[in-house]
Amino acid sequence: EVQLVESGGGLVQPGGSLRLSCAASGFGFTFSSYDMNWVRQAPGKGLEWLSYISSSGSSIYYADSVKGRFTISRDNAKNSLYLLMNSLRAEDTAIYYCARDPHSRWWFDPWGQGTLVTVSS
Amino acid sequence: DTQMTQSPSSVSASVGDRVTITCRASQGISSWLAWYQQKPGKAPKLLIYAASSLQSGVPSRFSGSGSGTDFTLTISSLQPEDFATYYCQQANSFPLTFGGGTKVEIK
Numbered sequence: 001e002v003q004l005v006e007s008g009g010g011l012v013q014p015g016g017s018l019r020l021s022c023a024a025s026g027f028g029f030t031f032s033s034y035d036m037n038w039v040r041q042a043p044g045k046g047l048e049w050l051s052y053i054s055s056s057g058s059s060i061y062y063a064d065s066v067k068g069r070f071t072i073s074r075d076n077a078k079n080s081l082y083l084l085m086n087s088l089r090a091e092d093t094a095i096y097y098c099a100r101d102p103h104s105r106w107w108f109d110p111w112g113q114g115t116l117v118t119v120s121s
Numbered sequence: 122d123t124q125m126t127q128s129p130s131s132v133s134a135s136v137g138d139r140v141t142i143t144c145r146a147s148q149g150i151s152s153w154l155a156w157y158q159q160k161p162g163k164a165p166k167l168l169i170y171a172a173s174s175l176q177s178g179v180p181s182r183f184s185g186s187g188s189g190t191d192f193t194l195t196i197s198s199l200q201p202e203d204f205a206t207y208y209c210q211q212a213n214s215f216p217l218t219f220g221g222g223t224k225v226e227i228k
Contacts, residue, residue, distance in 0.1 A: 097164055
């Protein structure tokens with residue numbers, strides 16, 4: 001079974017930075033074969049896709065809301081996905097999920113349990 | 122960007138009821154649509170992909186249909202564990218976008 005575990009969330013001041021990690025594991029799961037994504041959910045709100053990275057890391061996309069502030073990356077040798085978040089704003093407060101693209105067709109399964117990021121002074 | 126509009130935003134239903142949720146895309150997305158179920162405090166779970174393909178392990182009472190701009194998720198006989206919020210997501214082009222969600226509540 002594929003497992004994704006996010007970490008790195010916490011309380012940060014406006015304008016600050018945070019780096020989220022997503023550790024992938026599972027019998028027979030070859031992390032380097034799958035495209036990955038970050039999706040967030042503000043408290044009591046819906047889902048917002050943030051960023052995509054292809055299996056090799058050669059193709060990357062961002063939502064306009066985070067473009068220029070957030071950077072997605074991956075380390076296939078460490079089975080890990082990252083999201084570096086700079087210039088954080090109050091509206092970035094959310095649960096951040098990493099999610100695998102199972103078919104290279106831009107949907108998400110499975111998802112991690114999420115990590116909460118709170119941006120507040 | 123492709124906007125996804127779900128309706129209704131909430132629905133009250135009883136166990137055994139047939140429930141239908143609609144998702145409309147602001148432009149044609151062929152069959153590049155997924156449906157997710159999210160329970161409180163949990164991560165979303167993929168139910169349907171490519172508009173009508175059932176994800177492995179998902180009960181057959183869930184089904185999806187549609188293409189182009191109009192899609193539906195149907196739960197043929199609502200079970201207690203199905204009370205949750207459901208989201209559609211277009212997978213046709215970046216930025217990937219979700220519908221606003223439909224909360225299925227107990228009547």
